[in-house]
């Protein structure tokens with residue numbers, strides 16, 4: 107920037123930290139964690155707080171039919187597409203104070219810095235909080251960024267229901283009704299560049315003692331739901347040859363899937379959910395319903411294990427019937443080299459150590475990657491612990507992340523042409 111000081115000089119680390127603690131009050135758990143489901147009353151309160159902070163420095167809030175929240179600061183050329191930064195404010199039921207929140211608050215701090223520096227970049231900048239990133243109340247997650255980028259149909263997403271039967275459509279309507287005069291915008295506005303700051307949720311940075319991760323890409327994921335249907339029978343009288351035991355068939359399938367994912371060693375296969383019906387000790391189970399989460403950086407590995415999983419459920423179902431449904435397929439991706447270079451340069455200019463890392467977890471930046479140059483900044487989290495009340499990030503690392511974001515956004519928002527180089 108033309109001023110003697112870079113934008114990062116106006117980032118206030120104490121305010122950034124205080125806001126993390128303030129936002130953690132919405133959905134606070136007694137153990138210090140956060141339980142703030144997507145589109146819940148607690149999330150609506152956190153959202154109102156963010157709108158209030160934004161309005162206090164002249165940002166204009168917008169929302170859309172997915173209840174994504176945007177806060178806009180005009181640039182010198184309002185017709186230009188904005189540089190957007192942010193993440194999400196929903197949490198897992200056993201969530202922490204930093205997952206998602208850091209991205210939104212770092213972006214807000216970037217806007218605070220622009221207002222404080224007294225200058226405006228060429229492009230507008232926007233802060234975003236995407237709806238339902240986590241997917242724990244409404245599965246699958248990332249429905250807000252999916253709708254914004256055209257990855258899913260509105261009607262299909264609005265019909266998704268939580269465990270109590272509440273639809274996303276009804277929950278979105280409630281949140282929009284609670285908004286204080288926040289105008290609706292259409293999905294899919296052009297974006298000049300997108301950066302998502304986030305805690306790493308792994309311990310590569312911590313072990314390397316490096317505060318900034320320049321994220322190279324996101325590993326591929328496939329997620330499934332498997333329903334194995336047998337028949338309930340008396341545990342004492344039903345003969346083995348007559349049984350259609352859904353859990354025994356499921357156990358065979360899960361063991362075989364685990365074997366299929368042994369190579370290469372960094373292939374990750376998780377069965378994190380298993381529901382048994384009727385779930386009674388003396389009844390041969392009539393039904394088992396379970397999840398499979400498969401991840402690897404190399405799409406060929408994911409695709410090979412996918413084929414194995416489909417073969418396994420068919421081969422091992424025995425006398426039961428089986429229904430396998432793939433609920434998500436996200437190939438591995440590489441983030442924009444231009445965004446990665448911009449973040450690298452910003453960290454180097456600040457003298458903040460940085461290294462390249464890849465993201466093992468999915469983020470909204472995946473969806474944005476398909477519509478604009480996108481990238482991510484990671485900061486360390488203690489022990490790599492996340493989705494856990496013990497989630498912790500050091501204040502100085504959050505400040506470094508916000509400072510790198512501020513200078514990277516300033517560079518991108520100052521670009522004259524349509525490129526992001």
Ligand SMILES: [Zn+2]
Pocket residue numbers: 194205206239304
């Ligand atoms: Zn997150």
